Amino acid sequence: MKRKIIAITGIRSEYDILYPVINFLRKDYRCDLKIIVSGAHLSSWHGLTYKKIEEDGFEVIAKINSFINTDSLIQRPKAVGVLISALSRIIEKEQPHFLLVVGDREESIAAAVVGNYMNTLVVHIGGGDSVYGNADDPIRFAVSKLAHIHFVLSNDSLINLLKVGEERFRIFNVGNPSLDNIRATSDMHFPKISTYLDFDIKTKEYLIFIKHPLSSEKKDSYPQMKISLEAVEKFCKKNNLKAVGIYPNTDPGSRALLEIIDTYKKSDYVRFYKTLPREIFINLMKNCLVLVGNSSMGILETPFYQIPVVNIGNRQKGRFNAGNVEFVEHEENKIVKSLHKACFNKIYRKRIFSIKNPFGDGHAAEKIRNILLSVDVNDKKWYIKKKLC
Secondary structure (H helix, E strand, O other): OOOOEEEEEHHHHHHHHHHHHHHHHHHOEEEOOOOEHHHHHHOOHHHHHHHHHHHHHOOEEEEEEOOOOOOOOHHHHHHHHHHHHHHHHHHHOOOEEEEEEOOHHHHHHHHHHHHHOOOOEEEEEOOOOOOOOHHHHHHHHHHHOOOOOOEEHHHHHHHHHHHHHOOOEEEOOOOOOOHHHHHHHHOOOOHHHHHOOOOOOOOEEEEEEEEOOOOHHHHHHHHHHHHHHHHHHHHHHHHHEEEEEEEOOOOOOOOHHHHHHOOOOOOOOOOEOOOOOHHHHHHHHHHOOEEEEOOOOOHHHHHHHOOEEEEEEOOOOOOOOOEEEEEEEEOHHHHHHHHHHHHHHHHHHHHHOOOOOOOOOHHHHHHHHHHHHHOOOOOOOHHHOOOOO
């Protein structure tokens, strides 16, 4: 029996995690894979990244316009409502065995609710990963409590799910699927990358900057981004380095971040991009000095690259990491000091280069495929969750 799988994605970063998994599944004759795209993928503001999914050759069966173009806190709950309504109709028509979702965004919680009501197995990648400071943490654990199958990224996350009462047979430590992308991407000649970017950068002479808003600190988004970029530009000027920036996600507060980004269009040291091809971005990460900002990539992927991270502010604080992340407040001098340590302290960089990566071996997709094929979709044990009390 073919396993009918619908994967749901709403944003660039989430698709990068999903890609190796769904790419592996679609190549197996025992799987019938379809994709639903939504959210920021359909936003010109964020580069219309659904086009990349179509270029990758996936069967997109629906586009759900759930991106609410506002900086208000109402943005995300309204999106969840739109998604639940649309997904319900699609699932009723398609009758899949599995709904595949990632992490803690609107698509994940909406799919988890629909899957439970419609007797469809919810497969959750990235559960049990605790984060401090905003709505994402309780949403992620809510998805985990609604999900039927868990593919966690580390043993620490596995333990967290056991602590909240999830049954052991449902939890599989497969590692981070994003590492599959890194492992499978060939090295590129760096002048080709520099030409593509139209930005004169050289190996180990630039930083990567990715900073997202924190919903619980929305009112501080503008000054936080201003301080962060001023510190990065100051550091780059002093040390003759460049910074390659990527646009933030769509969370409330992102408009304030984009206002600051717009002021750097003429900077000789900092250049921003809405999105970049996967092979370009991975090669940029491989050859950078440090990742600075507050992206989850700093937690989950940089140990595989063996590069240091300067995480600015509270986003990602309290999250399990491999020891290559230094947290710093939104203070210019502290950011500059941390960047100097990350880029030029040879003892510190040598230690980072020797860290052990706790997030898998770059073969998560194959493990996920094998597990999904082994699940008896007629066995009621997968559908009926353990009594909570």
